[in-house]
Amino acid sequence: MSASFASALGAAHDAAAAQHYPQGALYVVATPIGNLADITLRALHVLQLADTLACEDTRHTQSLLRAYGIDKPSAQLLAVHQHNEAEAAQAVLARLQQGQRVAYVSDAGTPGVSDPGARLAGAVRAAGLRVLPLPGASSITAALSVAGAVASGVAESGFVFAGFLPTKTAERQAAVQRLQAEPRCTVLLEAPHRIGELAQALAVLGERPVTLARELTKQFEEITTLPASGLADWLAGAPQRAKGEFVVLLHPAAASEDDGDSLRVLRLLLQELPLKSAVRLAAEITGAPRNALYDTALAWKREPPGDAD
Known part of the structure; x- marks a missing residue:
């Protein structure tokens, strides 16, 4: 354990142990995206408490646990990553149905956003079991x-x-x-x-x-x-x-003052003319950038805008 975190586990226990942590539930735990000090006290407590840790990479998670002074045998770590998420979810469900607390962690950040975890959470919910979020770091x-x-x-x-x-x-x-x-x-x-x-x-x-x-x-x-x-x-x-x-x-595209007029003109012209002709005339009439109008027209073609009031 890093000396920097020698008192962290005690602080986690003092701050979080009195709360309720139901059995047979999946805990989705956010972990640091780089700076180890960004772990939350509740995350540290649940990582200690969990009967099973479902991990995107068991080796990475084991290193993270050791940094905080948490010792988990390999039998308590279960690999759940993007290549096996569907089948591994069944192994997680089996442990939850036995009453275990299972904590899921990705390599860094909040699981289920850009990292694996969404399918696992969905499978657990579909089985009628609880999924509890432990918020924290997110890039x-x-x-x-x-x-x-x-x-x-x-x-x-x-x-x-x-x-x-x-x-x-x-x-x-x-x-x-x-x-x-x-x-x-x-x-x-x-x-x-x-x-x-x-x-x-x-x-x-x-x-x-x-x-x-x-x-x-x-x-x-x-x-x-x-x-x-x-x-x-x-x-x-x-x-x-x-x-x-x-x-x-x-960043959001800068809106010009005549955006509303140019889009109204474009919409009317598109009702009567081919796309390129409508864009060219709308740009000439309103002075709006032709490229921006063309991109808008393409977007409308894929998903038509609602009727005007």
């Missing part, structure tokens, strides 16, 4: 909390979680085109060996602000906001910038 909310990525209108507030974009070039470009028409903040995740390709794909967004957050909560944490067209150059500016896991936030 998504950590990045959002410091980016200041605020939409201009109340109706367009909030964010969209898109996760990892497709790896094939054409599919990724199509996904970026769809995101271009999304008025809310969009959250992406990317691995270090593909961040350069993502930066090139996002360059079509031009001056739209993008926040890159890498190595969150770790020693070399770096958070920067710059235009989408400058992402590739920024990454190339220093070798270490392409290392570590990335959260990428596409």
